[in-house]
Amino acid sequence: MSNSPALARRLGTFDASLIGLGSMIGAGVFAAFTPAAAAAGSGLLIGLVVAAFVAFCNATSSAQLAAAYPTSGGTYIYGRERLGPWPGFLAGWGFVIGKTASAAAMAMTFAAYAAPQGWERAVAIAAVVVLTAVNYHGVTRTAGLTRVLVIAVLAALSIAVAAVWGGSGPDFGSFVGEGLLAHGWYGILQSAGLLFFAFAGYARIATMGEEVREPKRTIPRAIGIALGITIVIYAAIAVTLLAALGPEGVAATPTPLADAVSAGTWAWVAPVVRVGAAVASLGALLALIAGLGRTSLAMAREHDLPHWLSAVHPRYKVPHRAEVTLAVVICVIIAVADLRGAIGFSSFGVLLYYLVANIAAYTQPSQDRRYPKFLQVAGGIACVVLVVTLPPVSAALGVLMFAVGIAYRVIRLRVSR
Template identity: 85%
Template structure:
């Protein structure tokens, strides 16, 4: 691997776990249940279990790989080390392109909740500029702001749930609706794919492996802690929404948690949900910019992106050129695109990213193995199955995206040779 300045190891288990939580407990917790209910009704509970299991398989693979390869880049590095340059490139390309679109969507989600009508795009761009500047000034600043955002989001969710349960009270008879399988297995699997998108932030911990103290111990613990807390929280919210609104009510409302609070006798708490959604979007955007910068750094070190992006700031010890470049691209996307349909497009890249991670972990030798191979095999198969449930347009855009990436790398290799 090419030599370049190393990043500083400044993150412990607590801060690494918070970065994972900030990535997972983002805007998805306020919006992901609506499309899941549209696909499966009450079956979204089964979809949530499937998504959590797939996330666990992928998380254990990521943790096992990150302990063996504690450097920036996540699955891009793991794929190169275990499977070869091309699988690594495909994982990195999927992460960078898909998550850049996700970052733009998070910024626009924040603006939808926080900006006056007509000012959504300027406010979204301002949020990207601000959080890119925070990341630029060092990973401890990123972790510090993430800590504040995660605490604020959790407080908003606790107030929201307390308002629902402390008001007129949900009806548990609504939870099952017409049955868990009323939408069919395809609908259940599609809900699992949509809800998996909301879990995917634990990879952010692995992509920052070069900045974690004692990575062989810290990274697996941080991933497990962050994922465990998120699964419990999502399960509580899912049951609460179904009990308060019923499957049809969840499916028919783009802001179901706000609707559940507003329908109760403690409707005064509804603005808290809007604040929580805005703050959650900022937390996810902050972590996305950080993770994108580190993966771009790793790809630039191998010349799979322009090598100038491999620079590390001499004072702040961050990949400053990569982060600024990512920030500029996100702002351009916000300026010209409507990204409400970006989840499916991004999911295609994310699932391929984890497919490579599971296959790479499956090939690790016994001395690096922390989890049974069956988990990695199950994770790889599940990634393929969930891709098959995505809408056809998302699959088509995903295939086109990877065709562009393959052509780019092929031309670069031909030019260098």
């Protein structure tokens, strides 16, 4: 391991749980249900159960590994320590590239709700700059802003659900549409892969392992709390959307929750939902920037990214060069592309990231084990199944992304020799 300066341990269970919760809720509630409904109709309910189970298996692996290796980098470090440099690199590369695209997508999602027409890209770039500045000034600032954002999002979601079920209530006649299995198991598994994107936020807790107090106790507890709360929220939102709009209605709109509210007798609440969507996107973007910086720091320490990025700010104890560099990349992507449809692409990288995590956790010795091995086996198999059932374009872009990463590392190793 590198001898570069360590980050400061300032996060407790509450703040770590909130960072994971903010990452998951922001990404999923306002982004993942539309493509999932297009793939599976009302069968997305089964897909949600599958995605939650896969997320649980992966979360147990991440928690077990993070307790044994409480440092920045998440599965990049776990893969290197348990399996070797190449598996670790592939996990880290998938996380950094996929989540950089996700960060741009979250910034554009925020701007779609908050910006005047024609100003979306400028507002998205401004959001990246402001949140990078928050992260730059220390992880306690990140946790503090996340706390405010999560509370605001939960309040907006509660109001939205109350608005849909209040008044005349939704029409249950369209709840299941043609049936839960109308799109077949392939569609259901595809929806599970897309919905898994919404659960990936707990990885942010593990990637920040170097900044958590008492990591062997705090990280597993925080991951379990964040994931459990998120599963309950997603189940409530999924049932509400299907009851209000039907599976075809959910699939036809990029803003299903706002449309569900507008269709009821409490339509005046719709602006509150839009504000909640904007705030949720900011929370996800904030956590993405933090997690990307820590994984990039770990990769730079091992020279899998330019070593210049491994610097830690002497005062704020954050990977400031990595965060600023990634912010510039995210802003460039926002300026030249619209990535709000990047969910499948991100899911490809994240699922392979967790495949490495499950294999690494399976190899841990008995003294480091917290969960039975069958959870790692089930999680690994499920990751592969969900990857191969993703939309073909997403899978093709994912394969191309990893081919570029492999070529980069091969060239770097040859140059270093």
